[in-house]
Amino acid sequence: MGAVTADEMRALEEAAFQKGATAASLMTKAGRRLGLAIARMFPRPGTAVAYLGKGHNAGDALVALGVLRAAGWQVVARASRPLEECADLTRAMFEALGGVTVLEASPDVVEMPRPLVLLDGLLGIGANGGPRGTLAALSREMNGLRRTAGARVVAVDLPSGVDADTGVVHPDAVIADVTLTIGVPKRGLLQAAAVHAVGALGLVPVEELRVPEVGDLALISPWTLAAGREPRPFDFHKGRAGRVALLAGSVPYSGAAVLAATGALRGGAGLVTLHVPVEAHALIAAKCPPEVMVRPVSDPRDLLGSRFDSLVVGPGLGEADGDTLRELLEGCSVPAVIDADALNALAKCGGVAGLPSHHVLTPHPGEFARLAPDLTGQPREAAARLFADRSSPVLLLKGARTLVTAKGKPLWCNSTGTPGMATGGQGDVLSGVIGALLAGGMESLDAAALGAWLCGRASERAIAAGASEESLSAGDAAAHLGGAFRDWREGTR
Ligand SMILES: NC(=O)C1=CN([C@@H]2O[C@H](COP(=O)(O)OP(=O)(O)OC[C@H]3O[C@@H](n4cnc5c(N)ncnc54)[C@H](O)[C@@H]3O)[C@@H](O)[C@H]2O)[C@@H](O)CC1
């Protein structure tokens, strides 16, 4: 399912009305699912404060508030104007809810049960520019509580003040930790300029509001990408799960190899063989989980004689010879994930454009700049598209909103993740996870997209389970990949 503009969203809504839906039925469904999604996000009930504008965006927030209250949350509201002046349906939702206090002043948060969640229902797709008047004051209040009182902000449909079409972030926009967008992602939410205000993205599915085509821009979510949702057949065996071979590690970077191998294990590989330089063998073998087979290798091309279903090359490899790696990758008939030092080595000798199309490149922005120096200065999305147009392999460009694309394919934007992932080793785990998905037979673009989603989700789960953005390590994230797989299958994130 692709992303839409505000006008296209209104047209979808209109089409749903033609088929018999009502504004009330859509709001009830959207608001209920929004409330359930928020309840799932936090390990225990706390306090939810709904910030209400006068349109239907506030109506969604009110329905969600009812769900949270039923789940044991304390709920209150803040309103930009008397409720009698709101849209009829929004006022009706408020009355149906009953018994919700509308605070006259900024909430006194000291005695409120935590977590403290602020629901941004100020403006949705009916916004005309950034918040003005009382809405601007309420937006500043939310941002202040987020900055200084540990409040988490969940934006309903879009953060108020982020342009639904362009992603321009107006002064006084709400800065959200999570945006739960209704029915179909709005194009502006997927723009790099909006990432800091949008935060993690979730899609609230509404069956009546769907677009049939993926289009040129799409969100990676269980509702938009079919791959990986089927359960394994009961008679599955490790041969079908697949063999992952990794070429990784060096004496100074032994941990990267271990994390990549762990990612492959936790990503579902049947067998994981880690090939390491001879001089690093004893060191890495001592650190690896017992399930991983660690083998010394003196020439990367020796791998071409072994049997594997996917290859991961690069994590912690250190200085590598690009020509040798190219021979390995050009001769490799199964898909390979090319990461880190392997990308740097290839960048120095002829680049990666001509490598087979089943391979996946996973650069971070620095590695990407070395692969495509001429695209420096281009907006991220444009650079990713231009690079994919002139290269064969799938591209996964890491960042707060990881992008996945390939020649002639949509630009897929990841919806999961947390600023806690800004720590060494996360990319190593990701390369192993993608390797495992490839070994299980998944298409390369799907494997890259799902891998990014799973690793972001695993980190979110690690934080929900007790880590913080500061304390999260790549190893913590890897330990939560199981829950991430479940969320993908069940569509619960
Ligand atoms: N489109 C759909 O199919 C559905 C939409 N729903 C919700 O409805 C929302 C859209 O509702 P509305 O069209 O009522 O619009 P909004 O809720 O975005 O509110 C628009 C109102 O805010 C005021 N306003 C606009 N810009 C302003 C600004 N910059 N500063 C201060 N006030 C401003 C206007 O007077 C207008 O009445 C969506 O975002 C979504 O949350 C859902 O209920 C489910 C279905």
Ligand SMILES: [K+]
């Ligand atoms: K909003």
